[in-house]
Amino acid sequence: MMKMILPRKLLFLFLFIFSTNCRENPFINTPNQEPYYVSEGEQDLILPCSFTETFRNKNLYEPNWVRFVNGTPDYITRNENVFESNGDYDLLTDIPGQYNLKIKSVDYSRDNGKFFCKLLSLKDKKQYSSNPAQIVVLLPPGDAIITLQPIRPVKENELVTFHCEVHGGNPEPEITWLFDNSTEVPSKWYRTTSNNEIHISSLQFPAAANHHKAYPICRVTNKAMKKGTYKSANGKPLDVLHAPIVNIEPSSIYNVEEGKNVVITCLAEGNPMPTSYEWRNLATGEHFTGGKVWSFVAEKGHSGELQCNAKNSIGYGSKTVTLNVQYSPIVEVKNFINPSENDEVHLECNVDSNPPSTRIIWTGPNKFIQEGSKLFIEKISSDQTGNYTCTATNTLTVTNTIFGLSSGESTQRQGSGTTFIEVKRKPGPATVITQATSYPVGSSFILTCSTNDIGSPFASYKWATPRTFGNYVGDILYNDAILKVENVKLSDNGIYKCVAYNNLGEGSEGRIKLTIISPPKISKPLPITRHLSTGDTKITFECEVIGYPAPSISWFINGNPINTDDILENYWKVNSKLIKRESPDCTFCPSIVQSSLSLNHIISWTDKGNYSCIASNGPNEISKEVLSNTIVTVQHSSKIVSKKYPVHGLAGANLNEPGIISCIVSARPEPRILWYKNGEELKNGMSSRYTIKTSQLPDKIDEYESILTMRSVSEDDYGEYTCKTNNGRSIDEQVSHTVILKKKSVPQPPIDVQILSISSNSLLIGWIPGYDGGSKQQFNLQYIRIDPKTKNKISHPEIIQLNSNNIENMDFYTIDETNISSGLRIKRSSDNISNKKIKIVSYIVHNITNLLPMSTYMIGVRSENMFGQSDWSSMIQGETYETTTNALDFHIKSMKYIEEEEKLILHTTPISSPQNYCIMLYINDEGNFNVSDPKSQYASSWHTINCFPLQESIPNIPPSRYFKTRICLKDNLSLCSPSSAVLISKNQRTIEILVIILGILVILCCGVGLIGLCCACIGKNKISKIQADHNMKKKSNMASSHRTSNSTEEEIISKMKSGSTLEPSFTPLSITPDSKVQSLDIHEMAKQYDNSYHSNQTVEQAQYSMLPSPSPLIESDYQLGYTRLIDDYLNSQNLTKAPTTDSTDSQKINIINHSSTESTDETDGASYSTNGGSQRVMREIIV
Structure with missing residues (x-):
């Protein structure tokens, strides 16, 4: 089988090589020439391939895809057939001529290689091949491993070698080196070799001293890793053997002040580390072997070269530093001399210092000062007794031991020596010192006789007291600087005297008056x-x-x-x-x-x-x-004291809530209080919906409260309720009070807002609360600073949330005129009993603090409850006073205003911690302001711009005629320095010069005109004089023959000045409403109406008295237990002046300006007014 496969592969390879040499190009589209970088498992990677129309005949040409992985070719497809049985590939042939290969899921072991799109001619067996598709399946490299490195110490300049090994990675990984301090290793120090999956980089370099404890880092990366990321491996730190390298801190010249610690450190680096350190002072020969840090207290003799030697097994290292011990002047003088008066005095001052002293000076009593090291007094007197000090000054520049550098600022040091010159003399004036000037009977006290000059020889003391009948005695008890008086009696009241003396005489006597008190006791x-x-x-x-x-x-x-x-x-x-x-x-x-x-x-x-x-x-x-106190009750008929808004009482309750209506009555004996609604009396037991409870108020005298309670309020319960009361004092007098029950609502605005007291940085504001809407109410106070002329605001509104912690009640007594008709006048009682009736007005007050002095504010108050806020009350205006206390010892040295830049330049005396202070700037734009007036700095035309940070220039200052400034404490603007001189702007000075020139010209013109007029009248007067003489003679004759009973003008004026009654036949040009002049003493009138002599009469201030309550308000119950009084509270507080008026009509402005009170004297019908009307009367009498 193997024999058949081998010839087949060889044939296939032959065909492939042959096809690549074919010059014909049947392809329309082929894979990219650049590699395809893909990840393991990437889906649907398409490799393109398409043929021209000539090569699409499948009977003549056979298309196929071939894969080369690890040098082995494999057919993937042929014609429409896909040979991979697991379905990892697909052919895409939807478009004619298209033969794309789709890789469904990339696999490294299968697909990492080259892919060819091929075409086989079936006729002549020619093969055509596309560009290869290089598929690179990305795989990151394995971890870097240091496989070779030094394992023993190396000496300086010895070669050291490191190997770094990496496995895997596709494409091939890149290996680089760097040191641990991020320094890159030169590329010529290393090279990389690869063998299949193993990559080895070799690093070799000569070791240096600075490589000790350093180590190389091997870094590996490839395209499969994110750019800039690496896998790394650290080599072991090198152990480089070298001799010590020595540094000393501080280096160079070490300047130190005598008496300060010298700390020098020998910084020696070596491998092995230095085994010993030795310090030497090369100037003194002193040495120290206690370690690398040498610390000692600097002395003058330590100055010179300091050397550090460090040693290890490799060798030695050393370095030197210069120590310069600087010291303050050392002054030597005599301690004491005791000349007689008129003696000649010589003293020598010897000084030693490093660096040398730059100044030597002698100082002494009475501002004595003399330059140089030698002191000479030709004739000394007793008043020159005292300490004479020689002071020498030099400048030290010491080393900053933190940075090892000389500090930038020099430090002055002084040395001094004092000689006490005791001129023989008698003691000075005596002063009696005591802890108090009053002591109770039976106590004891100590007096001390002291003098600012004890004399020479030293003084002795003696006393004269009431117990010695004012005489100095020889008793030892009375011949000491300290006198103790025990178990004092009233007979010890009086003068206590003491005197200091020696053999040259006595000083002036000191005395003090002591009061021995027998505490008061109530005898009746x-x-x-x-x-x-x-x-x-x-x-x-x-x-x-x-x-x-x-x-x-x-x-x-x-x-x-x-x-x-x-x-x-x-x-x-x-x-x-x-x-x-x-x-x-x-x-x-x-x-x-x-x-x-x-x-x-x-x-x-x-x-x-x-x-x-x-x-x-x-x-x-x-x-x-x-x-001693007494409770005073008054038998009186029932009086309603419940609050009215303004005519009826008000109560609030919502539907289905309990409703409470109160009626408070003052009466003695106890009153009977009845409740009515719609004319029908409400009684306990008539309905389960109502309960009535009447009780005496525990903290009031003869005051009773009747409370009508409704368990659940319905619509029918709203409306008017009347409480009627009588206690039998007056059968016909039954008083009633109507209370309207309605649904709870927003509270009414406060009324009658007043300024009760003014200071330089505060305004005490008072107001009468309105109806609270049936729910607990609180108050908000708003104030804003405004320009006093334009009334424009110059600050953002400030709103204060008021509560029981920052408000209190104040009660006022004021004249009750509710029962006096407008035309009725109070007659003066012949038995000097006041016919005034008083009433009580309660105010809620709050003190606005931290205000700017001499500034104008608008203030308003509103109330709020759970249902909302009321409208703001009418806004009132108030102005703070100027700060009159000069508590700071600073002043403005100079001041300049640059109008073009709207900038104020100023210089002050030196101030430590300037961040705690600010510059208070005032301006004044009044044209008729008198700068020369000593009181001009308190004129009302000044007003404050602001308190600016303490700096040399203040920008954005608007132009004005006059400026002044003062320095104030930021946290308390009432503590300020004296005011600066008034700065007059350039424009104002120009105007003043023009006015002076114009005035001179007007005077000259008037003078010339007057001379001309006199000359013209001289001739005319000569003609008229003859006629005047003739007429005078004629009138004189008529007067001598006919005398009338009418008073002459001189007699009338004389009677007016003496207080006499004018004759009935005299009728003034302007008469009183009753057509006659009141018979009054003119001096008493002038005394009573002193302000009437002015053309503008100031309306009098309010006729009432007030005292603040010591108790804070509790929730919405603003009534105090009792009314209170104070001695002319408002006048003593210098309240804001009321508007001036020339009218004789009395107007009720507010509490500050009550209507004038008219009085009728029983002797005649002429009336007068205690306000503006008095001005009219005085003008008539004077005429």
Whole structure:
């Protein structure tokens, strides 16, 4: 069988060779000449082949595909027959002449080779063959393996060899080498050989010192792998034997300061590693063998060459560095000399330093200064006693031990020596030092006698005290710098004196006055309770206290001070007087003080409360305050105190929810409260839907709350409910209050937004809350900074979410004019009892902080609840004040404005940590601004641009007439430096010069015109003088024969100045509404209406008093327990001025501007106004 197969293969090979030599080309399409790179298992690879029409006759030509794999040819197809029985190949012959071969799934062992498309001529047995289709089935190579490498240490320059072996891979893999530091190995150092499936690369190179611990890496890749990826194998690190290579850090010159650590390191590399290190100081011979790091403290004698030697078994290595020890000046002077006055003084200053000192200077007391190393004083005096210091300065440049380089900045060092020159003299003035100036009876204290000049010889001390009757005594207790006084008594009150002395004399006496306090005690307390009735008058509370010094007594209502100024026209009066001392002969005996509080008005229900007198006579830590209080009740008819919006109360509840309606009543005795709806009374028990509960409020005096509760609200429950109340005080007086129940809604906007207090960086804002919509409400406050002239905004709006932590309640007393008709005037009471009635207004307040000084803001408030937000309230305008405290010791040295660049250039004094400060810039564009006025820096025409980062130039500054700046602390803009000088812009200076020139020209023209006019009038006056003399004589004769009862003009003015009543026959040019001038003392009028002398009268500020609540708000319950008062709170806070007006009509602007109060004097019908009207009256009287 084998004999038959062999001739057949030889025949087939012969035919194949013959066919390739055929010159005829029957093919239209043949496989690509480039190899087909395919992956194992790739599907449907098509090898193209097609014949020309001449060669398509199957009776004449036989087509076939032949495969050559591993040198063995195989027929795959013949004509339409496919010989592979497993169906791995298909013929594609759908198109005439087409004979494409499709490989369904590529297999490496079967298909990795060449494929020929052939055509056999059946007639002459010629064979035609296409270009071979080279199919390369991609297979990645196997792992790289290092098969040969050095296994022992090698010496420097010895050849080393590495072999890298790789198995498999199709196509043949590419092998390259590189070192572990990614340096590529030159290609001439290696070559690659292949034997069937095994590929070997040989690497050979001479070993160098820098190859120690390095290793080569063999990398393998081929087209079957992703481009840039490799399989690699690492050789073992080389062990190259070499002598030490030495480096020293720091290198070069090592500058070090004396007393600092010298740390030098010998960095020696060798194989084997150095076995020993030796350091030598070549200048001193000192050596160190403790290792490669030499650390020591630098001394002057260490300067010189330092050498490091390193040794191993191969050899030696060494290197040197220069050490330069620099040191501060060492100054030697005498410690002490003790000359007499007028002696000549010589001192010598000896200095040693490296590098040499650049400056030597002597300094001493009283700003004494002298250059050079020698000090000379021709005649010394006692006031020149003190320390004289010689200071020498040099400059050190030390090595930065981190980088081994000299630092870029030099460091100055100083050395000094001090000689104390003690000129013989008497001690200086004495000062008494104490921890406090007040002490309680029974305590002890220590006084120290001190002097800034103890004299020479040193001073001794002596005391004079009340216990020594003011005399200096020889007792040892009173002859020491420290005096201890124990178990003090009131007799120890007085002056304590001390003096320092020596054998040359005494210094000036020091003294201090100490107060020994006997803490106050209540000798006559207030009653526990006091019951008043509406309409009572002349109610007085008395409180008596004993103590020394005489205690001061203050009165409070509900824990807050009572206002006794003129805002409420002496609504309360406080009178305190010293009754007596315990012993008339005793100067420092306890005093008895009696104080009374008079309710100088007709008692009303608002006078109820907790009244207290508080006495104190010293600091609270020394003398505790004492208190006596009384609960005051007032018999009064029922008063509704529930809130109204603005006429009726409001309550909210949704359908099927519980509904609660409240009615709060103040009454004594206890009131009866009834509820009505649609005219029908609602009672407990009438319906299970309603319950009514009335109880006294526990934290209120004589206040009761009746709560009407609906279990589940229906549509019929909405509407008006009326609570009616009476407590029997007035049978006919039954008060009622209407509450409207409706569905819960968005809250009403707050009303009456006010600015209550102003500072340089804050605005205290107050408002009255509206109806809360039946749900808990909170508030938002919005403010925005604006330009005070254009009103344009210059910052983004800021909205603050307010809650109980940042708002509180404040209650105000104000005049209640609700029961006074518009034409009614309050008459002055003859018994000096105030007829004013007061009412209480509650405000919610928030303090806006961190504002810019001298800036204008617009502020508004809104409320919100779970149903939404209300509209914003009316916006109000407020301006912060200028910072008046100069807390920072900086100043602006110079300032310049470049108008073309809109840039401000400035220079300041040196400031450490400039990032913590900013430049506050102000501008002023007023044309009539007076720069020379000392108060000009606080003028209201200034306003702040911003506080800019502290730098030399500030860009984007708009032009203005005037500029000023100051330096402020970023975190607290109220802490600033003094203001800079006002910078006047160039344009403003030009305008001022033009105005001056124009003024001079106008004056000159007026002068020339006046001279001409006088000359023209001289001739005319001569003619008229004769007629005037004749008329005067005629009038004189008539006056002597006819006298009238009318007052002359001089008499009228004289009576006005003296306060006399004008004669009835006198009628002024402008009269009062009652057609006569009121008979008033002109001096009292001028005193009372001092502002009336100006053409523009400022409207008075609000007539009310206020005190902030110490308790924060809790949810939506904004009512405090009691109202509170304060001494003229708004006036003391310098509130924003109200608009000025010339009108005599009174307008109710807001709380800041209340309507004027008119009064009628019982003596006549002339009226006057406490606001603008007073201005009109004064003008009439003056005329």
